[in-house]
Amino acid sequence: MPNLTGWKPDDTDFWKNTGNRYVRHLPILQLILLLAGSSVWMGWSVLSALMADSSWGFSPQELFSLIYIAGFSGAALRLCGRFLVFQLGTRAVIWSGIIGIWISLIAIFWVFKESNTPLWAFRIAAACCGFGAVLLPKITSINRYIYPRRMRFISQEIPLGLGDAGLILIMVMIPTIIYWNPPLKNIFTEYVLIHDSSNLIGVIHEGHGLWFQWLILPIAGMCLLAAWLNRFSPAVNIQNMMLMRSAGIFSWGRSWLLLLLVILASIAMPYVSNNSMITGAFPAVREMSIFIVIFLVIFAMQNLAGNQIFAEQQLKALANREVHILALMYLMGHGSFLGLSVSLPLLTDLIFSYIPTDGHTGSRINPAAPSILSYCWIGPLLGLSARAAGSWMSKHINPGKIHQVALFALFLSTVGMALTITSALSSPNPEFYFFRFYMITLLFFIASGMSSGSITSLAIKKIPANYADHSLIWIISISSFGFFYIPALFADHWQSAGPAAVLSGLSIFYLTGMIINWFFYWRKGEESLS
Numbered sequence: 001m002p003n004l005t006g007w008k009p010d011d012t013d014f015w016k017n018t019g020n021r022y023v024r025h026l027p028i029l030q031l032i033l034l035l036a037g038s039s040v041w042m043g044w045s046v047l048s049a050l051m052a053d054s055s056w057g058f059s060p061q062e063l064f065s066l067i068y069i070a071g072f073s074g075a076a077l078r079l080c081g082r083f084l085v086f087q088l089g090t091r092a093v094i095w096s097g098i099i100g101i102w103i104s105l106i107a108i109f110w111v112f113k114e115s116n117t118p119l120w121a122f123r124i125a126a127a128c129c130g131f132g133a134v135l136l137p138k139i140t141s142i143n144r145y146i147y148p149r150r151m152r153f154i155s156q157e158i159p160l161g162l163g164d165a166g167l168i169l170i171m172v173m174i175p176t177i178i179y180w181n182p183p184l185k186n187i188f189t190e191y192v193l194i195h196d197s198s199n200l201i202g203v204i205h206e207g208h209g210l211w212f213q214w215l216i217l218p219i220a221g222m223c224l225l226a227a228w229l230n231r232f233s234p235a236v237n238i239q240n241m242m243l244m245r246s247a248g249i250f251s252w253g254r255s256w257l258l259l260l261l262v263i264l265a266s267i268a269m270p271y272v273s274n275n276s277m278i279t280g281a282f283p284a285v286r287e288m289s290i291f292i293v294i295f296l297v298i299f300a301m302q303n304l305a306g307n308q309i310f311a312e313q314q315l316k317a318l319a320n321r322e323v324h325i326l327a328l329m330y331l332m333g334h335g336s337f338l339g340l341s342v343s344l345p346l347l348t349d350l351i352f353s354y355i356p357t358d359g360h361t362g363s364r365i366n367p368a369a370p371s372i373l374s375y376c377w378i379g380p381l382l383g384l385s386a387r388a389a390g391s392w393m394s395k396h397i398n399p400g401k402i403h404q405v406a407l408f409a410l411f412l413s414t415v416g417m418a419l420t421i422t423s424a425l426s427s428p429n430p431e432f433y434f435f436r437f438y439m440i441t442l443l444f445f446i447a448s449g450m451s452s453g454s455i456t457s458l459a460i461k462k463i464p465a466n467y468a469d470h471s472l473i474w475i476i477s478i479s480s481f482g483f484f485y486i487p488a489l490f491a492d493h494w495q496s497a498g499p500a501a502v503l504s505g506l507s508i509f510y511l512t513g514m515i516i517n518w519f520f521y522w523r524k525g526e527e528s529l530s
Contacts, residue, residue: 009148023146029229030139030159033097036222038166039173040104040132041074042483043215045342046174049349049372053197054210055115060350062119064491065270066126067342071483072289073130073266078137078477079297080262093138094230098223100131105216105223112212113189120267127266133480136163137473144469160456160476164384167341170215171377175199177214188213195353198371261296265289270491286488290481317470322462325520326455326471327478329403332513333451335482336410336506340444341380343487347499348372348437351421352430370434383445383452390453399461400521402454404514409447411510416440418503425498458521 008014048063107125111117139159179199182188188211197204204210269289298318317323353369393402420437424430456472463471489502 009146015148019146019148025229026146027158029094029226030143031162032222032226032229033094033135034139034159034162035166035169036101036219036226037097037132037135038163039170039219040101040108040129040166041070042132042164042167042342043108043170043174044070044126044129045167046171046345046373046376047212047215049345050174050178050197050210050212052346052349053193053195053353054191055194056191058119060346060494061491062270063346064343064487064494066122067346068484068487068491069123069126069266069269070129071338071342071480071485071487072269073127073263074133075130075477075480075484076262076266076293076297077130077134078480079293079474080134093142094226097131097135097138098227098230100134101219101223104129104131105220109213109216115189115191123267123270127263130263130266132166136160137477140469140473160472161384161387163476164338164341164380167338167380168377168384171345171373171380172200173218174215175373177218178210178212179204179208180211180214181209182211182214195365196367196369198373200374202374203371262293265293269488286485286492290485294478317463317467317474320463320467320471322459323471323474325516326459326462327475329458329513329517330452330455330475330479331482332407332410332510333403333448333455334476334479336486337380337383337445337448337452337482338480339482339484339486340441340448341383342483343490344379344441345372345376347490348376348434351424351437351499352434355428355430366430368429368431370431375438379441379445382442383449386446386449387453387456390450391457392453393450394454394457398522399454399458400517403451403458404517404522406447406451406454407510407514407517409443410451411507411514413440413444413447414503414507414510417444418500418507421498421500421503425500 009019044066048066051058052060052063104125107128111121111125136159143159176199190209190211193204193206193208193210195206197208197210269286298315349372352372353366355366390402390406417437417440420433420440424433424437427433455475459472459475460468486502486506489505490499493499493502
């Protein structure tokens with residue numbers, strides 16, 4: 001398809017005769033890319049649990065580090081992802097996303113090729129998987145300029161809702177295919193379960209083989225299909241649409257340098273947090289790392305964007321106080337959803353698959369352990385469904401009220417999970433507490449989904465329309481740090497305070513959020529939101 005420099009989606013005749021014909025396949029292309037990208041990004045949630053069941057010998061802290069490295073990398077790259085839309089144009093941005101997924105797949109194949117792969121190699125692979133998260137801001141930015149103004153909300157809200165659907169896909173796909181005996185034994189490397197694990201329908205017994213490279217094939221197939229569909233995408237030059245000057249190769253190169261620095265910082269994160277000298281001088285090193293990344297991204301907006309209009313639009317959105325308050329509120333909802341979703345398979349496996357001997361996890365395998373991977377995907381599915389329900393309810397009720405109720409449910413569920421984990425870790429039969437724990441996690445996911453939907457609606461009502469889309473992408477990107485922060489808390493406190501203390505700390509976080517939400521969005525004078 002030729003490059004299109006005269007793209008005018010708000011021109012009714014142009015959209016009817018030309019534009020609509022060119023973008024008919026875009027929803028399918030974007031759905032495939034979002035599923036593939038988020039599957040790669042979030043895949044370590046299930047891979048780490050299966051590594052704990054096989055013969056890798058990594059500690060719980062090291063396995064959690066693989067999850068939060070991918071989370072930090074992906075969240076930081078999401079903040080940077082919008083630059084490339086303006087540097088490359090629409091079709092080239094999709095190609096860059098496909099290449100990023102292929103880099104992640106090659107890294108996964110590399111680390112699982114040998115059974116003696118060191119931990120540092122896994123951390124590099126986990127950091128590379130953050131490229132899968134960049135597709136969400138890219139796609140929403142593309143849709144802002146591809147579709148007419150009247151369709152802009154739908155064209156951006158649908159990708160935001162589907163951006164996390166890859167988590168459910170990967171939680172269903174990996175346990176389904178990873179136990180298949182492959183025909184090409186010289187390409188696939190076999191690993192053996194050291195104790196019982198599970199798939200979607202039941203228990204897989206000790207001694208059964210598993211092949212981690214199976215993960216690569218379906219995602220690679222999705223990328224090939226997306227590459228074929230992208231051949232027919234309109235190559236719209238967004239810089240020309242916005243009357244921007246070209247960024248130039250120097251700014252383009254510096255943008256890629258920023259992405260490389262994010263990958264290196266993600267790999268270094270566990271080494272920095274485990275260094276007693278650094279943590280002694282800076283106890284809040286993880287929190288500081290998040291603020292440093294945000295500062296660098298704002299600096300890049302001012303200096304690397306390559307055009308003044310783009311920088312002014314972004315910085316004008318960030319100057320609004322509401323954006324930062326809503327980002328914090330959305331972090332409590334959507335960030336908590338991401339953080340617990342990716343932590344849950346490994347967390348439940350470590351708690352219920354072992355008999356406690358030291359107050360945290362045990363060294364004796366529990367023969368009556370539940371089928372963890374048979375259930376982990378249901379909670380995220382309910383959470384995504386509740387997001388749509390929360391958004392719908394916010395049209396009829398003050399979204400601040402919905403968010404307040406959701407935060408209270410998050411508080412109750414984290415307290416309930418903490419108490420249940422404490423009981424399970426002190427019992428010779430931890431499996432007796434699994435059903436209670438599982439039902440409480442379902443409440444958590446439903447509440448987090450309702451919170452996310454209500455805050456999205458609240459943002460639309462509170463933020464001026466001329467930069468609402470810029471603000472919404474920023475809010476979504478900030479919430480992605482929940483993927484990093486919650487697994488990092490489990491890693492840091494696993495042997496000291498324990499996982500129950502982490503959940504208790506989160507409950508205090510939600511109580512604080514209830515106070516902030518009441519002050520800004522529910523107290524007298526804010527009823528006009530309904």
